[in-house]
Amino acid sequence: xxxxxxxxPRRSCISTPGSSERFLAKAPSVTADMTFLDxxxxxxxxEKVAARARxxxxxRNGQWDDRVLCVRVNAWDTSWTYGDIIEVVxxxxxxxxxxxxxxxxxxxxxxxxxxxxxxxxxxxxLPIGHIGIEAQIETARGLINVDEICAASPRLETIIFxxxxxxxxxxxxxxxxGVAIPEYPGDHFNYVFSRILMAGRANGLQVIDGPFLKxxxxxxxxxxxxxxxxxxxxxxxxxxxDQAAVLNEVFSPTQExxxxxxxxxxxYNKATEDDHTGALMFGDEMIDEAxxxxxxxFLSRGERAGLRRSAH
Numbered sequence: 648x649x650x651x652x653x654x655x656p657r658r659s660c661i662s663t664p665g666s667s668e669r670f671l672a673k674a675p676s677v678t679a680d681m682t683f684l685d686x687x688x689x690x691x692x693x694e695k696v697a698a699r700a701r702x703x704x705x706x707r708n709g710q711w712d713d714r715v716l717c718v719r720v721n722a723w724d725t726s727w728t729y730g731d732i733i734e735v736v737x738x739x740x741x742x743x744x745x746x747x748x749x750x751x752x753x754x755x756x757x758x759x760x761x762x763x764x765x766x767x768x769x770x771x772x773l774p775i776g777h778i779g780i781e782a783q784i785e786t787a788r789g790l791i792n793v794d795e796i797c798a799a800s801p802r803l804e805t806i807i808f809x810x811x812x813x814x815x816x817x818x819x820x821x822x823x824x825g826v827a828i829p830e831y832p833g834d835h836f837n838y839v840f841s842r843i844l845m846a847g848r849a850n851g852l853q854v855i856d857g858p859f860l861k862x863x864x865x866x867x868x869x870x871x872x873x874x875x876x877x878x879x880x881x882x883x884x885x886x887x888x889d890q891a892a893v894l895n896e897v898f899s900p901t902q903e904x905x906x907x908x909x910x911x912x913x914x915y916n917k918a919t920e921d922d923h924t925g926a927l928m929f930g931d932e933m934i935d936e937a938x939x940x941x942x943x944x945f946l947s948r949g950e951r952a953g954l955r956r957s958a959h
Contacts, residue, residue, distance in 0.1 A: 652715045652716075652745060653779060653804050654951070655714070655951070656881070656882070656951040656952055657680050657681045657715060657805065657853055657881050657882040658680050658882040658883075658894055658895050658897075658898035658899060658952065659678075659679040659681070659883070659885045659890070659892075659894040660680065660681040660715075660882055661674075661679040661884070661885040661886070661887075661891050662683060662689065662858070663684050663685060664685055664689040664690060665684045665685050665689070665690050665698035665699075665701060665718070666689075666690045666691065666694040666697070666698040666701065668701060671684065671702070671704075671705040672705070675709045675710050675712070677888045677891060678888065678895070680714055680715065680882065681714055681715035681716075681717060681882075682711075682714055682715070682716055682717070683717040683718065683745075683747055684705060684706070684716075684717070684718045684719070685718075685719045686699065686718065686719060686731050686735075687720065687721050687749050688749075696727070699734040699735055702718055702739075703734070703738045706718075706735075706740065706742055707738075707739060707740055707742070715744050716742060716743055716744050717745040717746065717747050718735050718736075718739075718743065718745075718746055718747065719746075719749060720732060720735070720747070720749075722748070722749045722750040723759065724750070729763065736764065736767045736768070736771065737767050737770065738771070741773060744778070744779055745779040745804060746780055747780075747781040747807070748760050748780060748781070748783065749783045749785060749809065749812075750785045750786060750809075750812065751782040751783055751785075751789050751796055752786055752788040752792065753788070753792050754795040755799075756796075757800050758799055760780055760800075760802075761780065761799075761800040761802050764802065776802065778802065779803070780802040780803050780804065781804060781806075781807055782803060782805070782807065783808075783809045783857075784796070784806060784808055784809065784843055785808075785812035785813050785816065786812065786813065786816040787813075790842060790843070793806070793842060793846040794846045794849070797847055805847070805853040805854065805881075806843055806853075806854055807854075807855040807856075807884075808836075808839065808840065808843050808856055810836065810856075810858070811823075811824025811857070811860070812824070813839065823860055824860060826867075826871065837874075840880070844880065853881040853882075854879070854881055855880065855882050855883065856872070856880050856882070856883040857883070857884050858883075858884040858885075858886050859872070859883070859884075859890065860886070862886050862887050862890060865889055865890065868890055868893055872894060872897045872898070873897065881898065881948075882894060882898050883898070899948070899949065899954070900948055900949040900952070902954060904945060904949070905954045905956070906956060908941075908942040908946045908949070911929060911938055912939060912942045912943060914927070914929055914934070915927070915935075915938065915939045916939075
């Protein structure tokens with residue numbers, strides 16, 4: 648895993664086409680927690696090979712801040728994967744944090760990526776284990792095998808849901824992925840979200856939702872993103888700078904929530920350490936050890952988002 652990036656926030660994960668010099672030049676200035684330079688779906692087949700050098704140049708010469716920096720390579724069922732890794736990881740230098748592997752269907756695909764990365768790291772002078780892996784679940788088989796996938800390599804940092812390819816995989820009768828379906832009486836992906844979340848959390852991974860394709864409707868994005876935010880997801884893909892700004896807000900605790908979590912922890916710790924009390928009243932609410940665990944997670948998420956306790 649990349650020691651630098653594993654625990655950094657990923658509220659907004661913005662995609663940048665690897666074949667577009669204009670978008671690559673702009674990418675470092677977009678306010679997002681994570682940027683991935685894409686060699687897969689947003690790059691035409693006849694541009695795949697040429698895009699590698701553009702991506703390497705963007706990584707080496709872009710004015711990146713401390714965000715997570717990732718490259719999405721092509722899936723193992725194409726002819727480009729090994730070349731993507733050898734050329735990009737072999738030449739990008741230490742600023743590259745991660746490789747994103749799309750359409751993962753089995754743990755063996757993650758293991759194969761781990762082994763290839765180790766060889767490339769050795770041959771390019773990178774520390775062994777420097778490059779982390781993000782794995783995308785985009786097929787029915789991938790979902791069935793998600794437990795084994797999430798446990799497949801210590802390089803894994805996140806697990807990601809890809810709604811459009813997944814909808815195609817299960818033959819869902821929709822033409823736009825990653826948006827609400829008014830005809831369905833509920834959330835058509837609730838089971839999928841929960842299944843991926845459990846596998847990711849059981850293995851200490853961050854869990855990320857995929858894109859919302861109606862890029863001009865930010866209020867719909869805000870509403871839609873609340874589904875996975877409430878379940879416990881860490882963030883969601885952004886396709887535009889405006890979407891990234893919305894997601895940074897949605898996936899951050901409010902200042903009021905952060906302060907309340909801080910107060911719960913402070914009150915509970917004092918009660919258990921000084922008064923030897925295991926459960927106590929906090930306002931009109933009973934709090935105990937489970938409350939402490941929830942508050943600690945809230946505090947951690949807020950601190951990752953840059954929040955600090957309000958002055959008392």
